[in-house]
Amino acid sequence: MSLPPKAQVANVKWHHDPSGGEGIPTCHLHSYTKAALTALQTQEGSVDPVWVAGASGAAFRIWIHKDICPSATSVFNWSILPAGIVNAGWNCRYHSRLWHEEFVAEERRLAALEAIKAAINEGKTPICWDVDIPEWGVITGYDDAAGELSAVSVISPETKLKYEQLGKRNIPIMSVTIIDGRNGKERQDSILNSLHTAVKHAEQGEWNDRPAYQDGLPAYEQWENALLRLAETGEKQNMLYYLCATYTAARHYAGRYLELIAGEMDAAGKGEELAAAAGYYRQVEEALKEACAIFTGKNGQHEAAELKAAARLVKEAGGAEAKAIGHIKNFLK
Secondary structure, eight states, rough: OOOOOOOOOOOOOOOGGGGGGGTTTTGGGGGHHHHHHHHHHHHSSSOOOHHHHHTTTTGOEEEEEEEEGGGGOOSSSTTHHHHHHHHHTEEEEEEEOGGGGGGGHHHHHHHHHHHHHHHHTOOOOOOOESSSSEEEEEEEETTTTEEEEEESSSSSSSSEEEGGGTTSSOOOEEEEEEEEHHHHHHHHHHHHHHHHHHHHHHTTTTOOTTTTTTEEHHHHHHHHHHHHHHHHOOOOTTTHHHHHHHHHHHHHHHHHHHHHHHTTTGGTHHHHHHHHHHHHHHHHHHHHHHHHHHHHTTTTTHHHHHHHHHHHHHHHHHHHHHHOOOHHHHOOO
């Protein structure tokens, strides 16, 4: 079937969740999850961010580079991202091309471009890597005459990406997810899978480029040590707020998700384990929220005492998360 030379999905707005209240930077939730929320909001009219962040596993993940490089939020196996959306209850089509697959780069780009155009004509808004900065955004339209895609992103309500730049713009990797509607997955299965994901990630059961990058519970120690090193050297690091806000938002949703499902899973007689885990994730959230306050508005200029205080809060958060994971493991026994 031939597609029109131009199409646009109207009124696509980047997802915003004000329910966290003051001090919870939900806007900094990992950009793939924010893009998925944007796509679902557009395609279905509304979306529950607590369910999507929790059931997809996004609320439970953390990655930290030894020097707190922001690349940590994208150095992992990206296939877990669409898999999380599938677990949360939606069908996905995924088009990717990684560093070592240059020999199929053009073939994959053209296939993804055609899939994007078809999706737009179905009223679907594909999730796409690196539409204007190295984060995930949402494709909203295309124009063959101009040879460009329209998109929204975490930094822009309207941006453009040339066809030839798909998967080749700033960081030359391609990742396109098209959400194709509900898959009928049983809610209880989604919940159990997400809890197993939380434990697997905490125990470093997912791929990561270690030791430079650490994930799961060891990420907190790496984060703490990096902050203490900055306190000693006086080196400027202007991404401290970004990373802290990302994980504050994630743990905010982890606590809310566990509160949500504790009642649903109480029939198993272990709902109190999930409620206890939720309480500890709320402690993680509070500790990281305090660290965010230290980093706010400083543009990387921090006193040694501030960095040491933030390191203590990160250590506190890691300890609380370890206890939360312990309760989740008790539930899963």
